[in-house]
Amino acid sequence: MRCMLIDFHRKMLADRVRHDAFRRALAAYIAAGARTVADLGAGTGVLSFFARELGAKECWLYDPGTVLGLAAALADANRIDGLHFVPVHSLEAEDPPRVDLVVAEVLGNFAYEEGVLDTLRDAQRFLAPGGRLMPSALAQWAQPVTSARFDQELVSFRTVGHGLDLALAERVARNNMYVHAIEARDLLEVPPARWDMVELKGEFSSARQGAVRWTAPASARVQGFALWWEATLAPGVVLSTSPHAERTHWDQIYLPLTTPLDTEKGDAIELAIACETGGGEGGIAMQWTARHARAGATLGEQTLDIARGYVE
Numbered sequence: 001m002r003c004m005l006i007d008f009h010r011k012m013l014a015d016r017v018r019h020d021a022f023r024r025a026l027a028a029y030i031a032a033g034a035r036t037v038a039d040l041g042a043g044t045g046v047l048s049f050f051a052r053e054l055g056a057k058e059c060w061l062y063d064p065g066t067v068l069g070l071a072a073a074l075a076d077a078n079r080i081d082g083l084h085f086v087p088v089h090s091l092e093a094e095d096p097p098r099v100d101l102v103v104a105e106v107l108g109n110f111a112y113e114e115g116v117l118d119t120l121r122d123a124q125r126f127l128a129p130g131g132r133l134m135p136s137a138l139a140q141w142a143q144p145v146t147s148a149r150f151d152q153e154l155v156s157f158r159t160v161g162h163g164l165d166l167a168l169a170e171r172v173a174r175n176n177m178y179v180h181a182i183e184a185r186d187l188l189e190v191p192p193a194r195w196d197m198v199e200l201k202g203e204f205s206s207a208r209q210g211a212v213r214w215t216a217p218a219s220a221r222v223q224g225f226a227l228w229w230e231a232t233l234a235p236g237v238v239l240s241t242s243p244h245a246e247r248t249h250w251d252q253i254y255l256p257l258t259t260p261l262d263t264e265k266g267d268a269i270e271l272a273i274a275c276e277t278g279g280g281e282g283g284i285a286m287q288w289t290a291r292h293a294r295a296g297a298t299l300g301e302q303t304l305d306i307a308r309g310y311v312e
């Protein structure tokens with residue numbers, strides 16, 4: 001487990017696309033006058049190190065993990081001063097100093113997991129009047145998947161043999177969201193569709209939902225759906241985990257289906273998603289419904305739910 005933690009940070013530290021985007025956004029706000037920064041989920045401290053180098057005067061680094069000790073040692077080794085290390089989760093920070101800029105890089109592969117929306121809503125209490133939050137908006141995208149390669153693990157229940165019917169176990173497994181490196185070539189040739197957009201200002205709910213629709217361009221078998229996110233870090237600076245954009249260390253989410261959709265040209269493919277990520281436990285509720293229609297008539301509808309995807 002110890003290596004897992006540093007390896008998690010190693011991957012983030014090696015992500016040039018991520019760093020280019022955060023540096024550009026930090027540079028823009030610091031050039032516009034931001035002097036003080038709160039770094040929520042500071043990890044190894046890299047974003048605060050960038051902020052100091054770019055001209056910020058003081059940064060407060062919040063993280064309850066032991067990685068904050070490494071951040072302090074790295075700051076010493078690199079002779080970076082003006083940093084305050086606060087070893088608490090931001091939701092538990094009492095009366096935090098108000099700053100010009102809050103940066104919260106606490107994003108996962110799905111973007112909303114680990115109570116991210118709770119953190120970003122609460123982050124506003126760290127802001128001085130006129131202060132800015134980075135990211136300022138999150139968008140969630142979807143596109144149908146035609147490649148069968150992500151379903152291979154799921155269909156392996158069918159090849160166990162020994163006369164066993166494991167269809168019920170496969171059904172449980174399908175009611176889950178999976179992290180995979182999905183590429184543009186895995187997707188149905190239709191435009192991506194945005195199923196959610198959150199402006200991270202004022203009150204916003206951690207319960208999110210949205211529905212999107214595509215028209216099949218040709219006969220195809222839809223195996224499931226790919227999800228990814230875009231974060232607006234500053235005006236004009238968007239970090240994307242899209243399979244159509246330059247790769248980052250984040251992967252995409254694969255939402256399976258119970259049965260694939262065999263579409264013909266002109267068929268409607270609809271996806272509705274509802275998720276709830278609040279509550280402080282880091283848990284996630286997620287339900288997705290796929291509908292397939294031809295000439296206005298429903299050919300099939302299936303709802304999957306991660307509440308049905310667990311065994312204890």
Ligand SMILES: C[S@@+](CC[C@H](N)C(=O)[O-])C[C@H]1O[C@@H](n2cnc3c(N)ncnc32)[C@H](O)[C@@H]1O
Pocket residue numbers: 012013040041042043044045046047062063064065067088089090091105106107114119
């Ligand atoms: C995705 S890593 C990012 C680390 C660092 N910001 C970077 O850019 O390399 C997230 C870190 O945030 C911490 N974390 C997540 N939510 C937090 C919160 N609300 N307050 C403080 N730390 C948080 C985790 O412990 C983890 O170390």
